[in-house]
Amino acid sequence: MKIDKIVFATGNEGKMREIRMIMEDLGPELLSMKQAGVDVDIVEDGETFEENAMIKASAIAQALREDGVQAVVLADDSGLEVDYLNKEPGVYSARYMGEDTSYTVKNANLIQRLEGVPDEERTARFVCVIAAVFPDGRKFATRAAIEGRIGYEERGQNGFGYDPIFYLPEYGKYSAELDPEEKNRISHRGKALEEMKKVLRQESL
Numbered sequence: 001m002k003i004d005k006i007v008f009a010t011g012n013e014g015k016m017r018e019i020r021m022i023m024e025d026l027g028p029e030l031l032s033m034k035q036a037g038v039d040v041d042i043v044e045d046g047e048t049f050e051e052n053a054m055i056k057a058s059a060i061a062q063a064l065r066e067d068g069v070q071a072v073v074l075a076d077d078s079g080l081e082v083d084y085l086n087k088e089p090g091v092y093s094a095r096y097m098g099e100d101t102s103y104t105v106k107n108a109n110l111i112q113r114l115e116g117v118p119d120e121e122r123t124a125r126f127v128c129v130i131a132a133v134f135p136d137g138r139k140f141a142t143r144a145a146i147e148g149r150i151g152y153e154e155r156g157q158n159g160f161g162y163d164p165i166f167y168l169p170e171y172g173k174y175s176a177e178l179d180p181e182e183k184n185r186i187s188h189r190g191k192a193l194e195e196m197k198k199v200l201r202q203e204s205l
């Protein structure tokens with residue numbers, strides 16, 4: 001089946017830039033939800049990253065089908081898992097302490113909850129799942145993670161969200177201290193997108 005369009009289920013321009021950089025040599029035209037003219041209210045009520053990514057991709061695929069558009073729909077879901085906190089905030093990363101609470105407050109709260117916890121028990125990871133829904137209903141998902149530790153203070157000016165408290169022992173830097181190209185190359189989202197690219201190639205895109 002020849003597909004000439006991929007729609008990525010996000011309203012986030014930063015994510016769109018990243019997916020363009022990684023997927024541009026694949027062939028099909030890459031469109032954001034807005035460019036594809038779909039606007040659907042999606043309730044992300046899954047309990048896993050896979051469920052939430054699939055909920056988003058399926059909802060957009062349904063809307064496109066109703067408009068008669070043939071496209072592969074991709075969606076992502078991601079978050080931070082802190083081992084000492086039983087993998088919190090996990091799928092609730094964006095909603096942790098409330099969607100409108102600043103990350104300065106969220107980050108300070110996580111550091112405070114880990115007060116007195118030694119380095120080796122501060123392990124954490126960013127996880128990303130990319131889901132794909134084909135026009136004929138086939139579904140795929142890829143997952144990737146980047147391992148690190150929760151630091152003791154915020155550091156770095158780049159990135160977003162929990163990047164300033166996420167220390168990468170392998171690189172001797174906080175995630176917010178990486179430049180964007182470097183982060184794309186090693187990040188959970190970059191790696192999950194690369195895996196999805198392989199799946200799309202295998203499925204003859």
Ligand code: IMP
Nearest residue numbers: 076077078079080093094160161162163
């Ligand atoms: P999503 O857009 O629903 O996947 O939200 C994921 C949430 O997880 C974000 O709002 C951030 O709080 C957190 N998160 C995911 N990836 C990253 C990252 O690369 N850096 C910092 N925080 C992240």
